[in-house]
Amino acid sequence: TQEAATTGTGKGSSGETVTLQTYQSNGTYYLYDTSKPMDGIIRTYTANQGSSLPGNYVTDADNNFQSSNQAAAVDAHYFAGLTYDYYYDTHGRNSYDNNGSDLISTVHYGSNFNNAFWNGSQMVYGDGDGSTFSPLSGSLDVVAHELTHAVTDTTANLVYQDQPGALNESMSDVFAVIVEAENGDFDWQLGEDIYTPGTPGDALRSLENPELYDQPSHMDDYYNTSADNGGVHTNSGIPNKAFYYIANDIGLDKSGDIYYRALTSYLTSQSDFEDARNALLQSAEDLYGANSTEYQAVSDGYAAVGIG
Numbered sequence: 001t002q003e004a005a006t007t008g009t010g011k012g013s014s015g016e017t018v019t020l021q022t023y024q025s026n027g028t029y030y031l032y033d034t035s036k037p038m039d040g041i042i043r044t045y046t047a048n049q050g051s052s053l054p055g056n057y058v059t060d061a062d063n064n065f066q067s068s069n070q071a072a073a074v075d076a077h078y079f080a081g082l083t084y085d086y087y088y089d090t091h092g093r094n095s096y097d098n099n100g101s102d103l104i105s106t107v108h109y110g111s112n113f114n115n116a117f118w119n120g121s122q123m124v125y126g127d128g129d130g131s132t133f134s135p136l137s138g139s140l141d142v143v144a145h146e147l148t149h150a151v152t153d154t155t156a157n158l159v160y161q162d163q164p165g166a167l168n169e170s171m172s173d174v175f176a177v178i179v180e181a182e183n184g185d186f187d188w189q190l191g192e193d194i195y196t197p198g199t200p201g202d203a204l205r206s207l208e209n210p211e212l213y214d215q216p217s218h219m220d221d222y223y224n225t226s227a228d229n230g231g232v233h234t235n236s237g238i239p240n241k242a243f244y245y246i247a248n249d250i251g252l253d254k255s256g257d258i259y260y261r262a263l264t265s266y267l268t269s270q271s272d273f274e275d276a277r278n279a280l281l282q283s284a285e286d287l288y289g290a291n292s293t294e295y296q297a298v299s300d301g302y303a304a305v306g307i308g
């Protein structure tokens, strides 16, 4: 058989054409990217509206993935590559586990499935119902959000419950904002490109103004509930707002270095919001010193949301 790494093109859900790293075997082209360092391989599949994973490879006959039913896969593949690049280029992390594990994504999961998730081994994206969501891989921040769950699970391993769970969610939103900004698309919103296609300008969450989407942004408004693993997608508004203050103070790059160090060196599975403040302060001290403006920014940001 003849096999080779190839470079193709594809059209994502935004209608833009992107360059894709593909693989050719016996005249068929696969969404299979072998171009990453230390053989980080990115592989993208379709579940064809089923729920068995990973499903079938997404293939094309001429290496130009431009049909409408390929758009979600093009986005998932391309955005996974951008997120891989962020963690490798900025933090020297080789894939989500820093061990070069393959990045596997499956699109067209389920029927009208209004969500995306990391299942412990791979990313999974629904198509949405066309009203609440359009295909969820269509937003770089969503892809970076899900892949950051994998980074969290292989480092701090924050339990997905109550405050550790809200912190887990917040870390995914924080790096989602940073990865989008690194790719020239800075905003404080999460999921704006795929949320309610019929309503421009809204999003799933806002880090600048969590209240816009019914999230608290201060400990006084912590939401005690048993639903949603103790409100992990609600209470994440509090550490999200703290990040907003910190990044506004010292910028996204320094904030990203402080957050990455806290996530990978100090936080553990049961860390709560107070532990996060301490981990971020320690990281800021390690990187910039205890009397630095960066250290002060972390202290101020957490104080502003009622922590510390």
Ligand SMILES: Cc1cc(C(=O)NCC(F)(F)F)no1
Residues within 6 Å of the ligand: 115, 116, 117, 136, 142, 145, 146, 191, 204, 233
């Ligand atoms: C409520 C609720 C929100 C989410 C959520 O954030 N999903 C991940 C995303 F990437 F699709 F946004 N899941 O349940």
Ligand SMILES: [Ca+2]
Residues within 6 Å of the ligand: 141, 177, 180, 187, 188, 189, 190, 191, 192
């Ligand atoms: Ca966004």
Ligand SMILES: [Zn+2]
Residues within 6 Å of the ligand: 145, 149, 169, 172
């Ligand atoms: Zn999440």
